[in-house]
Amino acid sequence: MRDVAIIGTGMTKFGNLGRVTSRELVTSAALEAMNDAGVERGDIDAVYLGELSGDIFEHQMHAAPGIPDYLGLENTPSTRVEAACASGGLSVMHSIMAVAGGFYDVVLATGAEKMTNLPTAHVTEALSMCADDIYEVSLGVTFPGAFAMMARAHEMEYGTTPEMRAAVAVKNHKNAMDNPNAQFHKEITIEKVVNSIMVADPLTLYDCSPITDGAAAVVVVPWEDRHKYEGPAVKVRSFAQASDTMSLHDRPVLTGFKTTQIAARNAFERAQLQPKDIDIVEVHDCFTIAEIMAIEDMGFFKKGEGGKVTLDGVTARDGQIPVNVSGGLKAKGHPIGASGVAQVVEITNQLRDRAGPRQVPDVNIGMTQNLGGSGSTIVCHILERGD
Numbered sequence: 315m316r317d318v319a320i321i322g323t324g325m326t327k328f329g330n331l332g333r334v335t336s337r338e339l340v341t342s343a344a345l346e347a348m349n350d351a352g353v354e355r356g357d358i359d360a361v362y363l364g365e366l367s368g369d370i371f372e373h374q375m376h377a378a379p380g381i382p383d384y385l386g387l388e389n390t391p392s393t394r395v396e397a398a399c400a401s402g403g404l405s406v407m408h409s410i411m412a413v414a415g416g417f418y419d420v421v422l423a424t425g426a427e428k429m430t431n432l433p434t435a436h437v438t439e440a441l442s443m444c445a446d447d448i449y450e451v452s453l454g455v456t457f458p459g460a461f462a463m464m465a466r467a468h469e470m471e472y473g474t475t476p477e478m479r480a481a482v483a484v485k486n487h488k489n490a491m492d493n494p495n496a497q498f499h500k501e502i503t504i505e506k507v508v509n510s511i512m513v514a515d516p517l518t519l520y521d522c523s524p525i526t527d528g529a530a531a532v533v534v535v536p537w538e539d540r541h542k543y544e545g546p547a548v549k550v551r552s553f554a555q556a557s558d559t560m561s562l563h564d565r566p567v568l569t570g571f572k573t574t575q576i577a578a579r580n581a582f583e584r585a586q587l588q589p590k591d592i593d594i595v596e597v598h599d600c601f602t603i604a605e606i607m608a609i610e611d612m613g614f615f616k617k618g619e620g621g622k623v624t625l626d627g628v629t630a631r632d633g634q635i636p637v638n639v640s641g642g643l644k645a646k647g648h649p650i651g652a653s654g655v656a657q658v659v660e661i662t663n664q665l666r667d668r669a670g671p672r673q674v675p676d677v678n679i680g681m682t683q684n685l686g687g688s689g690s691t692i693v694c695h696i697l698e699r700g701d
């Protein structure tokens with residue numbers, strides 16, 4: 315197996331982007347990443363696309379070949395990867411595996427979703443299909459509902475208060491103020507989160523990530539080839555994926571994800587690192603409770619402490635371990651298939667000192683955690699500053 319580098323990043327603005335297709339969005343993000351890396355069209359050996367549902371959102375299935383088509387990469391192999399909200403993370407992971415395995419030398423890992431074509435109720439229904447249809451969706455469970463059950467369980471088991479959850483949203487909205495690509499540029503307060511409209515008790519509007527359009531891309535090459543290209547390289551130290559039951563009722567606990575624990579543990583073992591070695595993290599905060607559970611399950615904090623440390627500022631941009639400096643899914647936005655790629659974009663840019671006004675000083679090792687469904691798929695990456 316070869317060591318792997320990421321040498322270029324690109325992403326579109328996230329938000330309601332109006333009359334544009336996901337194919338156009340990926341093309342824009344991919345060209346930015348290729349330009350950043352200094353790779354030419356002829357260099358690209360393969361494309362991966364993380365996308366949940368071009369069929370429902372855009373009446374377009376078989377979206378993968380559309381990307382090389384629009385990029386002018388004639389006949390280049392292109393593969394769509396779908397794992398609910400973890401589609402983007404898996405697109406990056408499969409790109410890394412293809413390069414590590416020696417099958418390709420230059421791979422474009424992309425992800426996108428064009429969600430705002432449909433009204434909220436239709437989006438909610440489409441997303442709910444990523445939960446268990448037999449035991450959950452058919453009985454009315456939606457993702458806000460599923461995460462509300464987890465929030466309630468965490469509250470009952472560990473005393474995690476609405477204010478602690480709200481602190482996740484306040485932090486991530488503050489971080490997004492310095493991210494020009496973020497959907498929201500609006501600071502909020504704990505009172506505003508707690509008193510905003512109820513979506514699924516106990517989760518309010520500001521506990522939820524929004525409905526978003528957007529795309530992101532990174533260029534993946536063998537580590538040994540990194541100096542052939544312009545973009546400063548970041549080294550892939552490890553990646554790991556885990557799966558769990560589709561249905562929540564099959565799990566012994568609702569206060570965390572075994573998948574996050576396993577994927578993070580395996581990623582740490584493969585990289586020969588520990589949580590204390592990580593300088594910066596992007597986690598899957600589709601709902602505020604998800605960030606709290608992620609930072610506990612990844613081993614940064616003891617189970618039950620995630621809410622309190624967030625309220626205390628430990629995960630702020632200038633805190634002990636900055637979490638979701640990009641604004642996270644909560645405030646940067648959550649275009650499903652793009653989100654996992656955008657996490658890797660943020661960590662790569664931070665490790666290359668290219669994160670602009672939100673740059674965290676002295677970061678050498680960063681990590682991502684991307685979640686699909688009710689945590690039924692998790693994928694983690696650990697990246698290191700290059701030379």
Ligand SMILES: CC(C)(COP(=O)(O)OP(=O)(O)OC[C@H]1O[C@@H](n2cnc3c(N)ncnc32)[C@H](O)[C@@H]1OP(=O)(O)O)[C@@H](O)C(=O)NCCC(=O)NCCS
Pocket residue numbers: 399434438441457458513519520522523524525600601648687
């Ligand atoms: C929370 C949610 C239901 C709100 O949708 P909605 O009620 O249709 O909201 P609207 O689009 O009508 O927006 C109403 C206002 O709230 C804002 N808003 C919408 N969603 C928001 C969010 N998640 N956070 C903060 N503000 C939000 C809008 O910008 C708008 O503000 P404005 O009036 O100042 O323009 C929707 O964002 C949602 O379903 N989120 C979860 C998505 C999801 O499940 N993703 C997968 C996770 S696993």
